[in-house]
Amino acid sequence: MLSDQVEADPEQQTTHNTADTEPPNEADTEPQEDIYQPPTLIPQAQLDAEWKKTQEDFDRYVAEYTFPDDMTKSGRKKMTKRLHFEFFKKIRRKIEREKWKRKRARCNTEGTTLPPKRRKTIKLAESTNKLRIAVDCSFDDLMAERDIVKLSKQIQRCYALNRHMSKPIQFHLTNIQGKTLARMDDHVDGYKNWDVHIKSESLSELFPRSSDVVYLCAESENTLTEFDDSKIYAIGGFVDHNAHKGVAYERAVAAGFSHARLPIDSFFTLATRKVLTVCHVFEIIKNFTESGNWEQAIKLTIPARKGLETKTDGECFMTEGDTTAEGDNTAEGESKTGKESKTEGESSVVEIGVGDNSPGKYSEFGSTSKAEKSSFKEAGEGCKSEGHE
Secondary structure (H helix, E strand, O other), X not given: OHHHHHHHHHHHHHHHHHHHHOOOOOOOOOOOOOOOOOOOOOXXXXXXXXXXXXXXXXXXXXXXXXXXXXXXXXXHHHHHHHHHHHHOXXXXXXXHHHHHHHHHHHHHHHOOOOOOOOOOOOOXXXXXXXXXXXXXXXXXXXXXXXXXXXXXXXXXXXXXXXXXXXXXXXXXXXXOOHHHHHHHHHHOOOHHHXXXXXXXXXXXXXXXXXXXXXXXXXXXXXXXXXXXXXXXXXXXXXXXOOOOOOHHXXXXXXXXXXXXXXXXXXXXXXXXXXXXXXXXXXXXXXXXXXXXOHHHHHHHHOOHHHOOEEOOOOOOOOOOOOOOOOOOOOOOOEOOOOOEOOXXXXXXXXXXXXXXXXXXXXXXXOOOOHHHHHHHHHHOHHXXXXXXX
């Protein structure tokens, strides 16, 4: 009997070990619910201490900073404001992330739904819109530093408009080099990660067939009525103060490019010249691709300061050097009362999509109304004046 028990023990031990190693039956196991783990939050006192320390470091930095001798008191204030914006960028973003964590934790505690942090965007490669629009940045040698600043902000505005479209346009930036590239590298964070075709080559190098390029110029005698996906439409990335009339048109003709102008004068009369900013031209094209209506696209985009009025039957559009239908000797760029309609500091340039920057809307340090600030915030960080959050 003892031997039988001794022989039985290994079998029992083997059976027991086999049962332990068998996987559990899925039917017997219950699914475990995901348990929400609250994020680790930084205490508010620590954030306040970091902000205070950053302020102390900034005060020492400004005290040791060497301003140009010929800089005015107003210029120093503007420079200090810009330095403050750059100095506090990291701590400001850290605080914004903590606010988002706290909001998410509160929503999970209350059982409410947290809205998405960012709207879903469509990549250019996935977009069914194959229209190609390029901003030609080959005018660095003709622009002052303040105009380079305005151009970079207008490019940011175009990017913000495009990325929020349900069917984004194939957006290109060509000839990005020199002062424009330096400005983007120093002041436009993350632009290299944009979903945009950014190239340092010129239009002629990227598109050897000149017939494939249609340059949008205010001086062109050809009116654009529809788009051809086989062509690329170029907007002159050029901001000046009416100092280089016709230069974009001349370059387009010299390169053998086709050229055209937006059909503004087919529907409206303007109290000022027909030149627009880069982002205004891009927005008109964007609105037209969405609605298919030129009149609506232009009316929604052109600002009131341009004196936009719907044309009546039989009205003759005023061109440069011509007179109005009533016989008033009012040149283009002046209002019907004979007073100049452009405000001081407003820039205007040759090609459609360039110039006409009122102080504060696209300038670096101009005053901005609350309505303009809210519109910039909706469209993205691109058009906000430097020095503001």
